Ligand SMILES: [Zn+2]
């Protein structure tokens with residue numbers, strides 16, 4: 001039986017980094033582990049094959065030799081002691097690698113942490129919530145077990161490069177090595193691609209997780225979900241998943257720490273004469289007594305109508321910024337009344353317009369200097 005390509009064995013691309021290779025190896029080793037496949041000769045073969053591929057591809061020198069010369073490049077070095085290696089050796093190595101039982105070897109690696117950006121509403125932040133998120137992960141294709149070929153077929157060794165992925169071009173005195181143009185360096189040709197992964201060997205899968213959003217979280221806060229990051233290597237623990245909170249803009253409220261701000265437009269009649277207005281709160285609504293002669297920009301503070309932050313003891317406040325609105329689309333009658341009001345007011349001099357009066361005084365001073 002001719003040897004399968006090492007990359008093919010592990011189901012990784014030719015430019016896969018060491019982490020990817022270790023991960024692929026671990027997955028295969030777990031799958032074909034003798035404990036799970038007692039007496040299955042085929043599994044035993046797969047197990048040994050994966051181990052050999054792993055040993056070559058994680059050794060920089062051996063990998064370079066393999067990339068350049070294929071199996072011929074590593075057989076010489078492997079023949080030294082590895083040629084006749086029995087199954088029991090491979091077996092103990094696997095135990096060491098996977099379960100971390102080997103002393104004096106630090107091959108255990110914690111998986112990477114992952115980050116997920118979660119956009120939530122202000123209401124969810126204020127009251128807490130539970131939401132489901134879907135995390136994409138790359139898994140080996142179940143249909144083709146990672147080799148990218150339709151079940152019942154197998155990838156053919158590229159005839160141009162004989163599976164090396166590289167070809168030598170003679171140019172004068174020089175021989176130049178190039179990525180094989182026919183197989184793009186993979187060393188194999190898939191004539192019948194796997195229908196599931198379209199020949200890639202891996203498929204994107206979605207994992208659904210439930211995230212508890214604590215009461216009071218704010219923009220930029222991170223929620224740690226222990227153990228939901230990337231899988232660890234060689235028995236190492238998985239990384240953590242960090243859910244980073246992004247608050248979406250609210251149509252009414254603007255959050256500032258534990259306080260909320262909102263703008264309240266009022267008519268100039270209410271502003272002048274005073275009155276009671278209803279304002280929205282996160283819980284419903286509240287009433288504000290607007291005193292007579294209220295100017296635009298006045299802020300009414302409703303205590304305890306803000307948000308109780310994650311690290312706070314009490315709720316913040318709701319600050320209502322008053323904007324006195326100029327009336328529009330006036331009828332002839334309304335205009336008449338306003339003109340009459342203006343005529344009467346002018347007779348009294350500037351005392352009805354405190355801001356205009358002080359502004360006029362300042363302007364006069366400025367020009368007389
Ligand atoms: Zn597939």
Ligand SMILES: [Zn+2]
Nearest residue numbers: 158161180183
């Ligand atoms: Zn080729």
